[in-house]
Amino acid sequence: MTDKVVIITGGSRGIGRATALAAAARGYRVVVGYASNKKAADEVVAQIAASNGKAIAVKCDVAEEGDILDLFKAADKFGTLGALVNNGGIVGTSGVRVDEMSAERIRRVMAVNVTGSILCAREAVKRMSTKHGGQGGVIVNLSSVAARLGAPNTYVDYAASKGAIDSFTVGLGHEVAAEGIRVAGIRPGLIDTEIHAAGGEPDRAHRLAHMVPMKRVGTADEIANAIVWLMSDEASYVTSTILDVSGGR
Numbered sequence: 089m090t091d092k093v094v095i096i097t098g099g100s101r102g103i104g105r106a107t108a109l110a111a112a113a114r115g116y117r118v119v120v121g122y123a124s125n126k127k128a129a130d131e132v133v134a135q136i137a138a139s140n141g142k143a144i145a146v147k148c149d150v151a152e153e154g155d156i157l158d159l160f161k162a163a164d165k166f167g168t169l170g171a172l173v174n175n176g177g178i179v180g181t182s183g184v185r186v187d188e189m190s191a192e193r194i195r196r197v198m199a200v201n202v203t204g205s206i207l208c209a210r211e212a213v214k215r216m217s218t219k220h221g222g223q224g225g226v227i228v229n230l231s232s233v234a235a236r237l238g239a240p241n242t243y244v245d246y247a248a249s250k251g252a253i254d255s256f257t258v259g260l261g262h263e264v265a266a267e268g269i270r271v272a273g274i275r276p277g278l279i280d281t282e283i284h285a286a287g288g289e290p291d292r293a294h295r296l297a298h299m300v301p302m303k304r305v306g307t308a309d310e311i312a313n314a315i316v317w318l319m320s321d322e323a324s325y326v327t328s329t330i331l332d333v334s335g336g337r
C-alpha cells in the first residue's frame with residue numbers, strides 16, 4: 089500500500105477509469121484527469137470516495153501545455169507524486185489511408201498522444217527525480233499493439249504515435265533510471281472501451297476478436313491490473329521496457 093499520488097490522464101473512462109479504481113484500491117490518492125467529460129470524471133471520484141479512497145478530478149487536455157501545468161499543480165496540493173499514467177489518447181476516424189489524411193488530423197493525434205505524454209513526463213520527472221530532490225516514482229505510458237502492427241488502412245498515424253511512445257519509454261527510462269524513476273509501457277491489444285466508437289467503428293474490437301490468439305477482446309480491468317503491477321514495488325527491477333497485454337496479438 090502507498091499513500092502517494094498518482095496522476096492518470098484520461099482517467100474518466102475506459103482503461104484510465106479502471107486504472108483509477110485499481111490504484112485507489114491500492115491506497116493511491118488519485119488525480120483523475122479528463123479532457124471534457126467532467127460528469128464521468130466526477131463519477132470515478134465519487135466511486136473511489138464511496139470505498140474510502142481519495143481522489144480529485146482535474147480538467148486537462150494534454151494537447152494544452154497550460155492544462156498540464158495546472159494538472160500537476162493540483163496534484164502537488166494533493167500529496168507527493170508517486171506515479172504518472174500517460175493514458176489519455178485518441179484515434180482519428182478509422183479506415184482512412186495515409187494518402188487521404190489531413191494535416192490537422194495528424195497534428196492532433198501527435199499533439200495528444202505524443203507531445204502530451206512527453207510534457208506530462210517532463211513535469212513528473214521534475215517532481216520525482218532524486219536529482220531534483222524528489223523521492224523517485226513510476227511512469228507508465230500507454231502504447232498499443234498498433235505500434236508493432238502499423239494499423240494499415242485503419243489509422244497509421246495513431247500507430248506511428250504509439251511507436252513514438254515506445255521509443256520515448258526506452259529513452260526516458262534510461263535517462264532517469266539512476267534517479268529513482270522507472271518508466272514502462274503497456275501495449276494493449278483489442279480492448280472493449282469507447283475509443284473504437286470515437287474512431288467511428290463501435291464494434292471494431294469485437295469484429296476483430298477472431299484474430300486474437302485468445303479469440304476474445306480484453307477488458308479495461310485486464311490492462312489496469314498490468315498498469316498497477318508496473319506501478320508497484322513488485323516490478324522494482326522493471327524499467328525501459330514495454331509489456332504486451334494483448335491476448336497474444
Ligand code: NAP
Pocket residue numbers: 097098099100101102103104121122123124125126128148149150151174175176177178200230231232233275276277278279280281282283284286293
Ligand atoms: P477511451 O475509452 O476513448 O477513453 C479515453 C480517455 O482519454 C478519456 O478519459 C478521455 O477523456 C481522455 N482523453 C481524450 N482526449 C484527451 C486529451 N486531449 N487530453 C487528455 N485526455 C484525453 O480510451 P481507452 O480505450 O481507455 O484508451 C486509453 C489509452 O489506451 C489510450 O492511450 C489508447 O490509445 C490506449 N489503447 C487503447 C486500446 C483499446 O483497444 N481500447 C488499445 C491500445 C491502446 P474524456 O472522458 O474527458 O473525453
